[in-house]
Amino acid sequence: MTLVIDPGSKEIKVWQVQRTKCGLVSTLTKEPADTALDKAACQKLVRRAAGKKKIDQAAFRILFGGDLFGGPAQVDDKFFGKFSRLTEFFPFYVPQVLETLKLFRAALKGVPLTAFFETSFFLGLPDEEKYYALPYEYHAGTRIKKWGFHGILHQAHANMFGPKEKVVSVVFDKQTTVSAIAGRRPLSISLGYTPLEGIMSRTSSGDLDPGIVFYLMKHEDLSIYALDDLLKNKSGFFGMTGYDLDIAELAKMYGKDPKVNAAFGVYETHILKYIGEALAELGGADAFVLSGSYLGPLMPIVYNLIKKISFLGIDTELAPWQSNETIFRITREGSAVRVYLDRMDTGAAITHLMQH
């Protein structure tokens, strides 16, 4: 049995993943991370999540690996020193996670531990995708480049296909990301250095004309911190609709509220922009894989999206698309482009990657 831990700053998720005849089955245990986790609480959480089963191996889902982690890493003594070097890039994440990881390491003595990063997959992006058209000194000095996100799921999707296939992988989660994959390697990713590049989310604006930043700073007399707060906490669906609701809740209002419709319209446009980019990069797609924890709640929007791009040669079964399988095809035999829905969660995805 594999234990997969996601040490988030708001809540800690632990998946218990078992290999069964039907594939990987995962059970999720959650623990709010508001109160500082201590040794005893951590051990209790591990016991609760594992049940009575023996833990063969454990893995951590870490959001950022920066330049230092191009793949999964052993969580040993050297790991902590290396990981803490990323503090400067992710100061809001690395210090907290370091503490949590140390506690879990103590609670899981004797169990081999591996860290998986959501950014590792994208260290392989081509240079012209990775870098920004800024003066040369800003690349060299700051190493600023696209980090990408959701690498774990995108990589799992890459592995589903052969080395010659061209895949567009979409993850619908708190962030939505689109990646073009060819020969199991990423050619593009929608999320850049931060979520301020890419597809809008609940409170983040996503792609925006850079000129607007300077315009607003001047006319509203905002400091960079205030503007940052505006773009990442007060924009997105929240900014456009005024409703401080989860995207899944907003999806229920789709079709009924004009502001919600307008917001989903822009959301769809952003997604189309990146699918378009992916198609140009790939020279056409053989398959699409759609996944993520919000795939279910966003199904009406996903359905519209597929309809809009069906002219590419996508012939789907009649909706609603249901199956008992975790990953299943929704296009008919003979459809020029295949489309899959993948309901694998992060725990299962990581376990899957561990087996390869």
Add this chain to the structure above:
Amino acid sequence: MRSRKGSGHILVLNCGSSSLKYKIIAMPEEREIVSGEAERVGIKTQGTASVTHTVLGARRVIKADLPDHTAALKQALSMIREDAKEHKDVYFDAFAHRYVHPGRLFSKTTLVTGPVIKKLKETLELAPIHNPISFGLVEFCDEEYKRYPQYVIFDTAFHKTIPDVYASYALPLKLAKKYGLRKVGFHGISHKYVMHEAARSLGRDYKTQKIISCHLGTGGSSVCAIRDGRSINNSMGFTPLEGLMMNTRSGDLDLGVVLYIMFKENISPENAEEILNKKSGVLGVFNRSSDLRDAIGAMKTDAKADMAFNMYVKRVRSYIGFYSLILKKADILIFTDSLGAGVPVVRERICHNLESLGIAIDKDKNNSYAKGTADISLPDSGTRILVVPTDEEIMIAREAHKEMT
């Protein structure tokens, strides 16, 4: 006024930051009577300013001190007066100005009146280089040539038809409304012109065509999606900073990067804007020149040149992919302006491997393209790929003429 009813000679004025292009075009025939360009206007460095002036085919160059665009216009007008003595065809009935960014205040070609001038004055900061120059000329013409009607033709007007779903940003509603923060789009005059030209050359009704137009210049570049004869998307946004990588503009980039650099280097918003507008793009990546043609020349040996070219091409391809999706494959793909019409390798690399979107370029036709409007696509290409040299002045004259009659 010496023209017959329904026709007129229009003096078109098209300003660049250090140049002034002018043409007298006889409408409705669209015949060029006079054409000229004043160069190095307002530049104090090496080389004196000069005006290259062509009258009915005869060309002459005059060196003159041109401290600003008004001086350039005065010079041009005096040369026109000279020529008018010898050629009866050299005269004009109206002025037509290209005006880059009117914000929310104007959305179509407008006859200049007192109230219009007042309103235009409020738009100066929207395009801090171009607007004040054009405005200066409008004022000059209003004072010195009051009896001639003048028209302002806006670079943004063509994009008025971009629907909300493509024009909106995911910003707080109140703020977006307060400042009209939505995609405005630019190069409208050029995109509209090449749309008409392309359809005409294929013998098709422009209102039935789905068109992707790439205005790729050594200055700004933008891609436009056109359907039913209307613009439905443009890669530039509220400002010309959005969209493609350009000669000195960064184009799309992560705003977290902008904020981080402002923090780390302690740069003011004005300076940061200057960096993104004047020091980024091809110049930023290639480092030696802002002209993509120079990078192309150095590509084989210089890694930065190669990177600049690849980045430039990739971004144009991304927008072609995006607009292909929203148009559901284009009927026509247009390349125009100095890079689009002038550099075959740019077109070739952009169109590479886009057969899945219906775009199949004919390499030989592409390489042997010389001038005029030409089809460079393979016969079985679903999308016709056309090279169309832009002619903003004709478009401006058409717009003014439409208003005059």
Add this chain to the structure above:
Amino acid sequence: MKTLMKKGMDGIDRQLMRFAGTIAEKNTAASEVLGFAECVYQEMRSLGYDRVDRDKAGNIIGTVKGYQSKNDMVLITHMDLPHSKEAGTAQKNDLVAYKAGIISGIYSAAILKRTLAPLTGDLVVCCVPRSESCDHGIKYLFENYLKKRLSRIRGVVLCEPTDLNVYLGHKGRMEYEIVVRGRLNRDFLVNRGINMLGTMFPLVNELEKVSRELPSDYSLGRSNLRIKDVRYSGYQPQEEVSEFKVVVDRVFIPEETSSSILTKAKTIAKNVYKGESDLSVSTVLAREMVKTYTGLTVASEKEFKPWAMEGHQPFVKSALEALTENKFLSSLGFWKKIVTEGSYTYGSLNIPTIGFGAGSEDQIESADKTLSETQIKKAACGLALIVERHIGMPAFGWSADEI
């Protein structure tokens, strides 16, 4: 950001209230000051400061180490030590201003430590002893413990009452003595007796006149002159040489300096005693031999320089933005009544300095000396926000909610 700070506070607010209760009961009278200092020292240690030190002048210094070593921030809180001659005037059961400053200063660093926000330099929180007119504590601190850090200090925040606004300075205060020596009994009404008084009166009168014509500063207020004391020796008229001293408590503004005031006072005195060739006049800045509670004896001049930062200075601007962007209704202001260690940190050392704290300076003299614990907690959060703005590591684009 503010929610992050509140989160950091939520875990330790019980501890803060306990500390507040403890410290309210203690005072800094000579017999009890050691206990007070120990209480502060232990609290810093229990809150997990990376280092807590004490120096010979009685300064208590707690350090929270940064992830990097670029620029430091220094918070100054102070202990009011009553003058040894005064009995320990009751400060019991009161959360008087300086105590509130100590609590909010110490806890602001604790909040930052709990949020795990990495800093680009160290945060140094100091509790500095101050006895009435002497800044011996802060001087010793910067001349010794903090000397090596001087070039790295980004700025100083004084944890003094500002009603949660950002204060930029105050008037100066000095004590000086005009010493008149000589044969004072000649030509005066010998048989009348009290010659000293007679001799002294013209000077006092003149000083009173001067006090009514002092300049004022637009932001800081009016200068002031008050005769604090008159002392004489050699009372017997038969003695050859006697002297009297007029001790002046002078509040002054930046356009006046202590040396110009002394010069002016000397001139005034000389004028008063123009005819008296036997009298010599001198002026001197008052000094005090301060014996710190740690046993060190320091000669300290009784002067607090006036100082005023300006609103456009980056340190001020960033601090105010850090507060107002997080829903504090702070504005800029100046103290009108009290003096602070800013006289030294900005007045002498030119280190950017501002003040921020709960309560107002008026409360120090009013009957109601208590400060609500809510205000103190707010002050702690505000201080943490100011520090974070200057030496925190910002993360643009990423929102903790969205990952």
